[in-house]
Amino acid sequence: MSDQPTSTETGKERSNRAVAVACLAFIAGMVGMAYAAVPLYAMFCQVTGYGGTTQRVEQYSDRVLDREITVRFDANVSGGLPWDFQPVQRDVTMKIGETTQISYKAKNIFDTPTNGRASFNVTPEMAGAYFNKVECFCFTDTTLKPGETLDMPVVFYVDPDIVDVPELKDLKTITLSYTFFPIEGEKPVATAPKAEDGKAPANSTGG
Structure with missing residues:
Protein backbone atom coordinates (compact mmCIF):
# COMPACT_ATOMS: atom_id res chain seq x y z
CA MET A 1 0.00 0.00 0.00
CA TYR A 41 -13.08 54.25 26.75
CA ALA A 42 -11.14 57.37 27.75
CA MET A 43 -11.29 58.60 24.14
CA PHE A 44 -15.03 57.93 24.05
CA CYS A 45 -15.53 59.95 27.24
CA GLN A 46 -13.41 62.82 25.90
CA VAL A 47 -15.38 62.99 22.65
CA THR A 48 -18.87 62.59 24.11
CA GLY A 49 -18.47 64.08 27.59
CA TYR A 50 -19.87 60.83 29.00
CA GLY A 51 -19.86 60.69 32.79
CA GLY A 52 -19.15 64.41 33.03
CA THR A 53 -15.75 64.09 31.35
CA THR A 54 -14.51 67.47 30.17
CA GLN A 55 -12.88 68.14 26.81
CA ARG A 56 -9.16 68.87 26.36
CA VAL A 57 -8.36 71.49 23.70
CA GLU A 58 -5.24 73.29 22.50
CA GLN A 59 -6.68 76.69 21.59
CA TYR A 60 -8.78 79.36 23.25
CA SER A 61 -12.37 80.04 22.28
CA ASP A 62 -12.81 82.45 19.35
CA ARG A 63 -16.42 83.30 20.24
CA VAL A 64 -17.78 84.88 23.41
CA LEU A 65 -21.50 85.24 24.08
CA ASP A 66 -23.14 88.09 25.94
CA ARG A 67 -24.42 85.63 28.51
CA GLU A 68 -22.94 84.63 31.85
CA ILE A 69 -22.57 81.28 33.57
CA THR A 70 -21.22 80.41 37.01
CA VAL A 71 -18.63 77.64 37.45
CA ARG A 72 -18.19 76.23 40.95
CA PHE A 73 -15.08 74.36 42.07
CA ASP A 74 -14.99 71.28 44.28
CA ALA A 75 -11.95 69.47 45.77
CA ASN A 76 -11.70 66.02 47.33
CA VAL A 77 -8.98 63.68 48.61
CA SER A 78 -9.49 59.93 48.67
CA GLY A 79 -7.69 56.80 49.84
CA GLY A 80 -6.03 58.32 52.88
CA LEU A 81 -3.79 60.69 50.90
CA PRO A 82 -2.47 63.16 53.53
CA TRP A 83 -3.03 66.32 51.49
CA ASP A 84 -4.90 69.53 52.13
CA PHE A 85 -6.46 70.13 48.71
CA GLN A 86 -8.68 73.15 48.03
CA PRO A 87 -9.68 75.54 45.23
CA VAL A 88 -8.27 79.05 45.67
CA GLN A 89 -11.75 80.41 44.91
CA ARG A 90 -15.04 78.60 45.25
CA ASP A 91 -16.67 79.88 42.07
CA VAL A 92 -16.34 82.28 39.18
CA THR A 93 -18.96 83.98 37.01
CA MET A 94 -17.86 84.41 33.41
CA LYS A 95 -19.26 84.86 29.93
CA ILE A 96 -19.92 81.72 27.90
CA GLY A 97 -16.91 81.29 25.60
CA GLU A 98 -14.64 83.45 27.77
CA THR A 99 -11.30 81.81 28.60
CA THR A 100 -10.70 81.87 32.35
CA GLN A 101 -7.90 80.76 34.68
CA ILE A 102 -8.36 79.60 38.26
CA SER A 103 -6.13 77.66 40.66
CA TYR A 104 -6.21 74.81 43.13
CA LYS A 105 -3.68 74.37 45.94
CA ALA A 106 -2.43 71.11 47.44
CA LYS A 107 -0.27 70.76 50.55
CA ASN A 108 1.38 67.60 51.86
CA ILE A 109 0.68 67.55 55.60
CA PHE A 110 2.63 64.31 56.12
CA ASP A 111 6.26 64.03 57.27
CA THR A 112 7.42 62.09 54.20
CA PRO A 113 7.05 62.69 50.44
CA THR A 114 3.69 61.50 49.08
CA ASN A 115 2.37 60.99 45.57
CA GLY A 116 -1.05 61.73 44.13
CA ARG A 117 -2.97 61.75 40.87
CA ALA A 118 -6.18 63.67 40.19
CA SER A 119 -9.30 62.66 38.30
CA PHE A 120 -12.16 65.04 37.48
CA ASN A 121 -15.69 65.43 36.25
CA VAL A 122 -18.34 68.11 35.82
CA THR A 123 -21.99 68.24 36.75
CA PRO A 124 -24.46 68.20 35.19
CA GLU A 125 -22.82 65.38 33.23
CA MET A 126 -24.19 66.55 29.86
CA ALA A 127 -22.20 69.76 30.27
CA GLY A 128 -18.94 67.79 30.13
CA ALA A 129 -19.01 67.82 26.33
CA TYR A 130 -19.01 71.65 26.38
CA PHE A 131 -16.51 72.27 29.20
CA ASN A 132 -13.17 72.79 27.44
CA LYS A 133 -9.89 72.75 29.37
CA VAL A 134 -6.82 74.33 27.78
CA GLU A 135 -4.58 73.57 30.76
CA CYS A 136 -5.08 71.34 33.80
CA PHE A 137 -3.26 69.03 36.22
CA CYS A 138 -5.54 66.00 35.83
CA PHE A 139 -4.04 62.52 35.44
CA THR A 140 -0.54 63.85 36.14
CA ASP A 141 1.54 62.10 38.81
CA THR A 142 2.39 64.69 41.46
CA THR A 143 4.92 64.31 44.29
CA LEU A 144 4.91 66.70 47.25
CA LYS A 145 7.67 66.89 49.85
CA PRO A 146 6.77 67.16 53.55
CA GLY A 147 4.97 70.48 54.07
CA GLU A 148 5.27 71.43 50.39
CA THR A 149 2.46 73.45 48.79
CA LEU A 150 1.80 73.38 45.05
CA ASP A 151 -0.27 75.84 43.01
CA MET A 152 -2.11 74.09 40.17
CA PRO A 153 -3.76 76.29 37.52
CA VAL A 154 -6.73 75.34 35.38
CA VAL A 155 -7.46 77.25 32.16
CA PHE A 156 -10.88 76.60 30.62
CA TYR A 157 -13.93 77.96 28.83
CA VAL A 158 -17.52 76.86 28.26
CA ASP A 159 -18.22 76.15 24.59
CA PRO A 160 -20.83 78.61 23.21
CA ASP A 161 -22.52 75.68 21.45
CA ILE A 162 -23.94 74.72 24.85
CA VAL A 163 -26.78 77.21 24.33
CA ASP A 164 -27.96 75.21 21.31
CA VAL A 165 -28.62 72.09 23.41
CA PRO A 166 -32.26 72.03 24.53
CA GLU A 167 -31.45 70.35 27.85
CA LEU A 168 -28.66 72.86 28.64
CA LYS A 169 -29.79 76.12 27.06
CA ASP A 170 -31.04 77.50 30.39
CA LEU A 171 -28.13 76.14 32.47
CA LYS A 172 -26.84 78.70 34.97
CA THR A 173 -24.24 76.74 36.97
CA ILE A 174 -21.61 74.07 36.26
CA THR A 175 -19.55 72.35 38.97
CA LEU A 176 -15.98 71.23 38.23
CA SER A 177 -14.83 68.60 40.70
CA TYR A 178 -11.34 67.15 41.23
CA THR A 179 -10.41 64.19 43.41
CA PHE A 180 -6.80 63.32 44.29
CA PHE A 181 -5.96 59.65 44.84
CA PRO A 182 -2.72 58.27 46.32
CA ILE A 183 -0.13 56.62 44.12
CA GLU A 184 1.54 53.73 45.87
CA GLY A 185 5.31 54.19 45.77
CA GLU A 186 8.17 51.97 46.77
CA LYS A 187 7.85 50.57 50.25
CA PRO A 188 10.89 50.84 52.54
CA VAL A 189 12.73 47.61 53.17
CA ALA A 190 13.26 46.79 56.86
CA THR A 191 16.90 46.29 57.84
CA ALA A 192 18.00 43.57 60.23
CA PRO A 193 19.37 44.60 63.66
CA LYS A 194 23.13 44.82 63.82
CA ALA A 195 25.00 42.16 65.79
CA GLU A 196 27.28 43.23 68.60
CA ASP A 197 30.68 41.60 69.40
CA GLY A 198 30.13 39.02 66.73
CA LYS A 199 26.94 37.73 68.36
CA ALA A 200 23.68 37.26 66.55
CA PRO A 201 20.82 39.64 67.47
CA ALA A 202 18.72 38.51 70.42
CA ASN A 203 15.63 37.97 68.27
CA SER A 204 17.40 35.84 65.67
CA THR A 205 17.02 32.09 65.49
CA GLY A 206 19.76 29.56 65.09
CA GLY A 207 20.29 27.90 61.72
Whole structure:
Protein backbone atom coordinates (compact mmCIF):
# COMPACT_ATOMS: atom_id res chain seq x y z
CA MET A 1 0.00 0.00 0.00
CA SER A 2 1.17 3.55 -0.68
CA ASP A 3 2.35 5.76 2.18
CA GLN A 4 1.20 8.90 0.37
CA PRO A 5 -1.70 10.72 2.17
CA THR A 6 -4.98 10.65 0.35
CA SER A 7 -6.53 13.84 -1.01
CA THR A 8 -9.23 13.54 1.67
CA GLU A 9 -6.60 13.47 4.46
CA THR A 10 -4.81 16.47 2.93
CA GLY A 11 -8.05 18.42 2.86
CA LYS A 12 -8.68 17.68 6.53
CA GLU A 13 -5.20 18.86 7.45
CA ARG A 14 -5.75 22.10 5.57
CA SER A 15 -9.10 22.55 7.28
CA ASN A 16 -7.54 21.96 10.71
CA ARG A 17 -4.77 24.46 9.99
CA ALA A 18 -7.35 27.03 8.91
CA VAL A 19 -9.33 26.53 12.11
CA ALA A 20 -6.15 26.81 14.22
CA VAL A 21 -5.12 30.04 12.48
CA ALA A 22 -8.60 31.49 12.93
CA CYS A 23 -8.55 30.61 16.65
CA LEU A 24 -5.15 32.21 17.14
CA ALA A 25 -6.29 35.32 15.29
CA PHE A 26 -9.42 35.49 17.46
CA ILE A 27 -7.38 35.15 20.67
CA ALA A 28 -4.90 37.80 19.53
CA GLY A 29 -7.77 40.10 18.66
CA MET A 30 -9.38 39.64 22.07
CA VAL A 31 -6.07 40.37 23.83
CA GLY A 32 -5.61 43.47 21.70
CA MET A 33 -9.13 44.65 22.50
CA ALA A 34 -8.49 44.16 26.21
CA TYR A 35 -5.40 46.35 26.08
CA ALA A 36 -7.20 48.94 23.96
CA ALA A 37 -10.36 49.02 26.09
CA VAL A 38 -9.12 51.59 28.62
CA PRO A 39 -7.70 54.16 26.16
CA LEU A 40 -10.70 53.67 23.84
CA TYR A 41 -13.08 54.25 26.75
CA ALA A 42 -11.14 57.37 27.75
CA MET A 43 -11.29 58.60 24.14
CA PHE A 44 -15.03 57.93 24.05
CA CYS A 45 -15.53 59.95 27.24
CA GLN A 46 -13.41 62.82 25.90
CA VAL A 47 -15.38 62.99 22.65
CA THR A 48 -18.87 62.59 24.11
CA GLY A 49 -18.47 64.08 27.59
CA TYR A 50 -19.87 60.83 29.00
CA GLY A 51 -19.86 60.69 32.79
CA GLY A 52 -19.15 64.41 33.03
CA THR A 53 -15.75 64.09 31.35
CA THR A 54 -14.51 67.47 30.17
CA GLN A 55 -12.88 68.14 26.81
CA ARG A 56 -9.16 68.87 26.36
CA VAL A 57 -8.36 71.49 23.70
CA GLU A 58 -5.24 73.29 22.50
CA GLN A 59 -6.68 76.69 21.59
CA TYR A 60 -8.78 79.36 23.25
CA SER A 61 -12.37 80.04 22.28
CA ASP A 62 -12.81 82.45 19.35
CA ARG A 63 -16.42 83.30 20.24
CA VAL A 64 -17.78 84.88 23.41
CA LEU A 65 -21.50 85.24 24.08
CA ASP A 66 -23.14 88.09 25.94
CA ARG A 67 -24.42 85.63 28.51
CA GLU A 68 -22.94 84.63 31.85
CA ILE A 69 -22.57 81.28 33.57
CA THR A 70 -21.22 80.41 37.01
CA VAL A 71 -18.63 77.64 37.45
CA ARG A 72 -18.19 76.23 40.95
CA PHE A 73 -15.08 74.36 42.07
CA ASP A 74 -14.99 71.28 44.28
CA ALA A 75 -11.95 69.47 45.77
CA ASN A 76 -11.70 66.02 47.33
CA VAL A 77 -8.98 63.68 48.61
CA SER A 78 -9.49 59.93 48.67
CA GLY A 79 -7.69 56.80 49.84
CA GLY A 80 -6.03 58.32 52.88
CA LEU A 81 -3.79 60.69 50.90
CA PRO A 82 -2.47 63.16 53.53
CA TRP A 83 -3.03 66.32 51.49
CA ASP A 84 -4.90 69.53 52.13
CA PHE A 85 -6.46 70.13 48.71
CA GLN A 86 -8.68 73.15 48.03
CA PRO A 87 -9.68 75.54 45.23
CA VAL A 88 -8.27 79.05 45.67
CA GLN A 89 -11.75 80.41 44.91
CA ARG A 90 -15.04 78.60 45.25
CA ASP A 91 -16.67 79.88 42.07
CA VAL A 92 -16.34 82.28 39.18
CA THR A 93 -18.96 83.98 37.01
CA MET A 94 -17.86 84.41 33.41
CA LYS A 95 -19.26 84.86 29.93
CA ILE A 96 -19.92 81.72 27.90
CA GLY A 97 -16.91 81.29 25.60
CA GLU A 98 -14.64 83.45 27.77
CA THR A 99 -11.30 81.81 28.60
CA THR A 100 -10.70 81.87 32.35
CA GLN A 101 -7.90 80.76 34.68
CA ILE A 102 -8.36 79.60 38.26
CA SER A 103 -6.13 77.66 40.66
CA TYR A 104 -6.21 74.81 43.13
CA LYS A 105 -3.68 74.37 45.94
CA ALA A 106 -2.43 71.11 47.44
CA LYS A 107 -0.27 70.76 50.55
CA ASN A 108 1.38 67.60 51.86
CA ILE A 109 0.68 67.55 55.60
CA PHE A 110 2.63 64.31 56.12
CA ASP A 111 6.26 64.03 57.27
CA THR A 112 7.42 62.09 54.20
CA PRO A 113 7.05 62.69 50.44
CA THR A 114 3.69 61.50 49.08
CA ASN A 115 2.37 60.99 45.57
CA GLY A 116 -1.05 61.73 44.13
CA ARG A 117 -2.97 61.75 40.87
CA ALA A 118 -6.18 63.67 40.19
CA SER A 119 -9.30 62.66 38.30
CA PHE A 120 -12.16 65.04 37.48
CA ASN A 121 -15.69 65.43 36.25
CA VAL A 122 -18.34 68.11 35.82
CA THR A 123 -21.99 68.24 36.75
CA PRO A 124 -24.46 68.20 35.19
CA GLU A 125 -22.82 65.38 33.23
CA MET A 126 -24.19 66.55 29.86
CA ALA A 127 -22.20 69.76 30.27
CA GLY A 128 -18.94 67.79 30.13
CA ALA A 129 -19.01 67.82 26.33
CA TYR A 130 -19.01 71.65 26.38
CA PHE A 131 -16.51 72.27 29.20
CA ASN A 132 -13.17 72.79 27.44
CA LYS A 133 -9.89 72.75 29.37
CA VAL A 134 -6.82 74.33 27.78
CA GLU A 135 -4.58 73.57 30.76
CA CYS A 136 -5.08 71.34 33.80
CA PHE A 137 -3.26 69.03 36.22
CA CYS A 138 -5.54 66.00 35.83
CA PHE A 139 -4.04 62.52 35.44
CA THR A 140 -0.54 63.85 36.14
CA ASP A 141 1.54 62.10 38.81
CA THR A 142 2.39 64.69 41.46
CA THR A 143 4.92 64.31 44.29
CA LEU A 144 4.91 66.70 47.25
CA LYS A 145 7.67 66.89 49.85
CA PRO A 146 6.77 67.16 53.55
CA GLY A 147 4.97 70.48 54.07
CA GLU A 148 5.27 71.43 50.39
CA THR A 149 2.46 73.45 48.79
CA LEU A 150 1.80 73.38 45.05
CA ASP A 151 -0.27 75.84 43.01
CA MET A 152 -2.11 74.09 40.17
CA PRO A 153 -3.76 76.29 37.52
CA VAL A 154 -6.73 75.34 35.38
CA VAL A 155 -7.46 77.25 32.16
CA PHE A 156 -10.88 76.60 30.62
CA TYR A 157 -13.93 77.96 28.83
CA VAL A 158 -17.52 76.86 28.26
CA ASP A 159 -18.22 76.15 24.59
CA PRO A 160 -20.83 78.61 23.21
CA ASP A 161 -22.52 75.68 21.45
CA ILE A 162 -23.94 74.72 24.85
CA VAL A 163 -26.78 77.21 24.33
CA ASP A 164 -27.96 75.21 21.31
CA VAL A 165 -28.62 72.09 23.41
CA PRO A 166 -32.26 72.03 24.53
CA GLU A 167 -31.45 70.35 27.85
CA LEU A 168 -28.66 72.86 28.64
CA LYS A 169 -29.79 76.12 27.06
CA ASP A 170 -31.04 77.50 30.39
CA LEU A 171 -28.13 76.14 32.47
CA LYS A 172 -26.84 78.70 34.97
CA THR A 173 -24.24 76.74 36.97
CA ILE A 174 -21.61 74.07 36.26
CA THR A 175 -19.55 72.35 38.97
CA LEU A 176 -15.98 71.23 38.23
CA SER A 177 -14.83 68.60 40.70
CA TYR A 178 -11.34 67.15 41.23
CA THR A 179 -10.41 64.19 43.41
CA PHE A 180 -6.80 63.32 44.29
CA PHE A 181 -5.96 59.65 44.84
CA PRO A 182 -2.72 58.27 46.32
CA ILE A 183 -0.13 56.62 44.12
CA GLU A 184 1.54 53.73 45.87
CA GLY A 185 5.31 54.19 45.77
CA GLU A 186 8.17 51.97 46.77
CA LYS A 187 7.85 50.57 50.25
CA PRO A 188 10.89 50.84 52.54
CA VAL A 189 12.73 47.61 53.17
CA ALA A 190 13.26 46.79 56.86
CA THR A 191 16.90 46.29 57.84
CA ALA A 192 18.00 43.57 60.23
CA PRO A 193 19.37 44.60 63.66
CA LYS A 194 23.13 44.82 63.82
CA ALA A 195 25.00 42.16 65.79
CA GLU A 196 27.28 43.23 68.60
CA ASP A 197 30.68 41.60 69.40
CA GLY A 198 30.13 39.02 66.73
CA LYS A 199 26.94 37.73 68.36
CA ALA A 200 23.68 37.26 66.55
CA PRO A 201 20.82 39.64 67.47
CA ALA A 202 18.72 38.51 70.42
CA ASN A 203 15.63 37.97 68.27
CA SER A 204 17.40 35.84 65.67
CA THR A 205 17.02 32.09 65.49
CA GLY A 206 19.76 29.56 65.09
CA GLY A 207 20.29 27.90 61.72
